[in-house]
Amino acid sequence: MTGYVRNLAERARAAALAIAGLEPAQRAALLGSMADAVAEGRDDILAANTADMERARAAGTTGAMLDRLQLDAGRVDAIVAAIREVAALPDPVGQVTRSEVHPNGLLIEKVRIPLGLIAMIYEARPNVTADAAALCLRAGNAVLLRGGSEARDSNIAIAACLHRALRAHGLPAEAVALVEDTAREHVLELLQLSDLIDLAIPRGGERLIRFVAENARVPVIKHYKGVCHLYVDRAADPALALQLAIDGKLSRPGVCNALETLLVHAGIADAWLPDALSQLKARGAEIRGCDRTRALFPDAAPATEEDYAAEFLSPILAVRVVDSIDEAIAHIQRHGSDHTEVIASADPAAADRFVREIRSSAVMVNASSRFNDGGSLGLGAEIGISTTRLHAYGPMGLESLTIERYVVRGEGQVRHPESIVDAS
Amino acid sequence: MTGYVRNLAERARAAALAIAGLEPAQRAALLGSMADAVAEGRDDILAANTADMERARAAGTTGAMLDRLQLDAGRVDAIVAAIREVAALPDPVGQVTRSEVHPNGLLIEKVRIPLGLIAMIYEARPNVTADAAALCLRAGNAVLLRGGSEARDSNIAIAACLHRALRAHGLPAEAVALVEDTAREHVLELLQLSDLIDLAIPRGGERLIRFVAENARVPVIKHYKGVCHLYVDRAADPALALQLAIDGKLSRPGVCNALETLLVHAGIADAWLPDALSQLKARGAEIRGCDRTRALFPDAAPATEEDYAAEFLSPILAVRVVDSIDEAIAHIQRHGSDHTEVIASADPAAADRFVREIRSSAVMVNASSRFNDGGSLGLGAEIGISTTRLHAYGPMGLESLTIERYVVRGEGQVRHPESIVDAS
Incomplete structure (x- = not known):
């Protein structure tokens, strides 16, 4: 432990008090200035990103990783637009969520305050640097950012823009603290700072999230993989179920709310499965099924136990025929990741049972799994999708x-008035 | 790691699904039976407690600890009454906290579900066994209980009653899982079970809570010490401020929402402090003050830096004269434990500033710190007071x-309708 991250975190925590103390309109104005500063700093950001890209190419980095790392004028514009969107959201700080006067005359309220200092640990995408800073500051927090080493120069350039905006508002730049030295020992140090960091949010692949979860002394909210299921009930509308399967699996296979596994009630499998899988295959899906699936759709490859636990991040779809809704629920309880599960059914009793027994973060009845994100569910913007309960x-x-x-708030109320006699 | 606790936790987690699946009225009825079973088992519980007490006395256990351990007919009645109170509370499971129809026709709701499996780690008080089980099950969870070794026989006897009630309702007894073998290695094992335990709540002294926080891989909500402050503002009503000081410090010095430190604005100290401290002393308080306090009240002993960070759990009161509200807030930020802080002031601007800048779990304006508990704040019952933000x-x-x-809930809505063409 070098103390390098502790020193950063101490200054960020002190700066958090300044951010928490702003009025809502001041926080919104700060975010507007952050967006302006990124727009004005575009050339510097792109130059820094070019250096990151050259280093990554020289290190033999592959296509998808390079794509996540790369910025261009349009992507910088998107970062600016995202900060402006967050600036326009209602301020959560100071919201009164409960208010009641008790018989003893006390006015008792629950009021939202910021968490304090939030640490984000992420990988190659430089846009997370700006997104996370915007969301954390909008909610009155300071943020400690630790991005991937590949994006180091881009992150430093983006943070420099955010620091200019903070200083222009007379605020400490340390409210957005970037861990510039990306040595892994500093991540370990960060994860021990339970006296300074109120919450750590890891965003990235399974390996990163496991590393954070296994080494953290600070509270962690995991944003883990999505092994999302569509259960096609015996009472499903066939066309509706097919729509949900196509949209869920194929509209964007690389995201966490895409479908991975299709569970089909035996009572509808004969009539529905052969055509549905043909249509999915015609649109590019690769089908891996259980024996009963393969009997109905011989083009399917055999599915392994691993397939039923996999987040494919590709057009692969695992399929299983089940004899009952119980079997579907048990399959999900065993293999799911608590992210998103869907039932297609015209039977309200089946839908209610599915909703009651499935404990995932989102349950969809006759709607696509792809709706589980902050934008679709009315939050405006999201810092991730928690699979921590x-x-x-x-x-x-x-x-x-x-x-x-x-x-x-009271007028001098005490718990034991009898002990106060003669006290005035 | 022996697997002993993992085995218990696995069975408890499976049982959690049965508890979560009950209707609200069934859960209330279950708790009624739990209360009945404890009442019926009173003789067994008292016999087991006698064995615990004899072992504790033989081990040279001291008075306060023995008192916490001891049960008698009245205390068992209090346990029964507490379970009945929890049974009568509104069921949180299934509560809809948000409900809106989006322009695309989706009905989007937020609905409460149980956390799953909650672990309680506590010390010598056997009543926690019943209290924690009642609260966790009432909210649809299973519970894994690890009480102190001193109370082992009492806890086994209480758990046996709860198990009888569960079985009488056709439910798995493992929903209340007691770690009967109190060897410390089993606590360590428990704290690693992040795949089974959704939340661990330690309740007890600072040493226990530190041990849990430092060794846990499972999420922990700490219920830490209360270093609670009363700030007497320059604009305080003198009689009101004295009431809050007497009630806060002396009505029950051994609890976490009792006052430990009095901060007094210099503008009111001359007029208020000598009489106030005399009255507190006359009621049994022991005063430790800063130099300015001692100049006004020579009976005070000198306060050390440690005194300002201490949870005395006794009638000792630390006192400091401050030159401004800023100095009071800075003192609290430095020495406080995020539990409860009070301002006595007739100046709304001072009160608002104190509320805005103090980030503790409860801020009281002209009301006693002693109101920070679940009963006083309208929750009905509490499993503890969280100082984790x-x-x-x-x-x-x-x-x-x-x-x-x-x-x-939808009627087939998808994210990308354009990709569904020909799909029916």
């Missing part, structure tokens, strides 16, 4: 970056 | 043992 579960918007606490 | 902050009632997740 604590504090926030599902898409995390600005409210998830705050906590409710009690404010009590 | 995540998930729950302040008293944790039934709602804190649940999480909100999304339920979305």
Whole structure:
């Protein structure tokens, strides 16, 4: 432990008080200036990104990784637009979520305050640097950012823009603290700072999230893989179920709310499965099925146990025929990742049972799994999708970056008035 | 790692699904039976407690600890009454906390579900065994209980009653899982079970809570010490401020929402402090003050830096004269434990500033710190008072043992309708 990250985090934590103390309109104006500063800094950001890209290419980095790392004028514009969107969201800080006067005359309220200092640990995408800073500051927090080493120069350039905006508002630049030295020992140090960091959010691949979860002394909300299921009930509308399968699997296979596994009730499998799988295959899906699936659709490859636990991030679809809704629920409980599950059914009793027994962050009845994100669910923007069943579960918007606490106002009320005799 | 606790936790987690699946009225009825079973088992519980007490006395256990351990007929009645109170609380599971229809026709709701499996780690008080089980099950969870070794026989006897009630309702007894073997290695094993335990709540002294926080891989909500402050502003009503000081410090010095430190604005200190400290002393308080305090009240002993960070759990009161509200806030930020802080002031601007800048779980304006508990704040019952600024902050009632997740109902809506062409 070098103290390098502790020093950064101490200054960020002190700066958090300044951000928390702003009025809502001041926080919105700060974000507007952050967006302006990124727009004005575009040339510097692109130059830094070119250096990152050259280093990555020289290190033999592959196509998808390079694509995540790369910025261009359009992508910088998108970063600017995203900050402006967050600036326009309602301020969560100071919201009163409960207010009641008790018989003893006390006015008891629950009021949102910022969490404090939030650490983001992420990989190659430089846009996360700006997104996370915008969301954390909008909710009154400071942020400690640790991006991937590949994006180091881009992240430094983006952070420099955000620092200019903070200083222009008379605020400490340390409210957006970037861990510039990307040595892994500093991540380990960061994860131990439970006296300074209120929450750590890892965003990236399974390996990163596991590393954070296994080494953290600070509270962590995981944004883990999505092994999402569509259960086609015996009472499903066939065309509707097919729509959900196509949209869920194929509209964007590389994201966490895409479908991975199709569970089909035996009572509808004969009539529905052969045509549905043909249509999915015709649109590019690769089918891996159980024996009963393969009997109905011989083009399917055999599915392994691993396939049923996999987040393919590709057009592969695992398929299983089940004898009952119980079997479907048990399959999901065993193989799911608590992200998103869908039932297609025209039977309200089956839908209610599925909703009641499935404990994932989102359950969809006759709607696509792809709707599980902050934008579609009305949060405006999200810092990730939590699969941790604590504090926030599902898409995390600005409210998830705050906590409710009690404010009590009285006129001198005490618990034991009898002990106060002669006290005035 | 022996696998002993993993085995218990696996069975408890499976049992959690049965508890979560009950209707609200069934859960209330289950708790009624749990209360009945404890009442019926009173003789067994008292016999087991006698064995615990004899072992504790033989080991040379001291008075306060023995008192916490001891049960008698009245205390068992209090346990029964507490379970009945929890049974009567509104069921949090299934509560819809948000409901809106989006322009695309989707009905989007946030609905409370249980957390799953909650681990309680506590010390000598056997009543926690019943209290924690009642609260966790009322909110649809299973519970894994690890009480102190001193109370082992009492806890086994209480758990046996709870198990009888579960079985009488056709439910798995493992929903209340007691770690009967109290060897410390089993606590360590418990704290690693992040695939099974959704939340661990330590309750007890600072040493226990530190041990849990430092060794846990599972999410932990700390219920830490209360170093609570009363700031007497320049604009305070003198009689009101004295009431708050007497009630806060002396009505029950051994609890976490008792006052430890009095901060007094210099502008009121001359007029208020000598008489106030005399009255506190006359009622049994021991005063430790800064130099300015001692100049006004020579009976005070000198306060050390350690005194300002201490949870005395006794009638000792640390006192400091400050030159401004800023100095009071800075003192609290430095020495406080995020539990409860009070301002006595007739100046709304001072009160608002104190509320805005203090980030503790409860801030009281002209009301006693002693009101920071679940009963006084309208929660009905509490499993503890969280000083962790995540998930729950302040008293944790039934709602804190649940999480909100999304339920979305549609008629076949998809994200990318254009990709569905020909799909029916």
